[in-house]
Amino acid sequence: MIILGLILLLVGAFTGITLLYYLGGLLLVIGVVMLILGAVGRPVGGRKVWF
Numbered sequence: 001m002i003i004l005g006l007i008l009l010l011v012g013a014f015t016g017i018t019l020l021y022y023l024g025g026l027l028l029v030i031g032v033v034m035l036i037l038g039a040v041g042r043p044v045g046g047r048k049v050w051f
Contacts (some may be wrong), residue, residue, distance in 0.1 A: 001027055001030060001031035001034065002027075002028060002031035002032060002035065004024075004027055004031075005023075005024045005025070005026070005027030005028030005029075005030075005031055006024065006028055007024070008020050008021075008023050008024030008027060009021060009024030009025055009028060010024070011024070012024050
């Protein structure tokens, strides 16, 4: 999710499509939050480990 968010953020910034820019930023933030929650041992979405 982090990689997809970063790709959409960059594509949106380079092409000027604001929808891609905002979606990329949102996915990036959600991915980082899920990464942090998973790293501290909290189950994310009912799963302890995401493969």
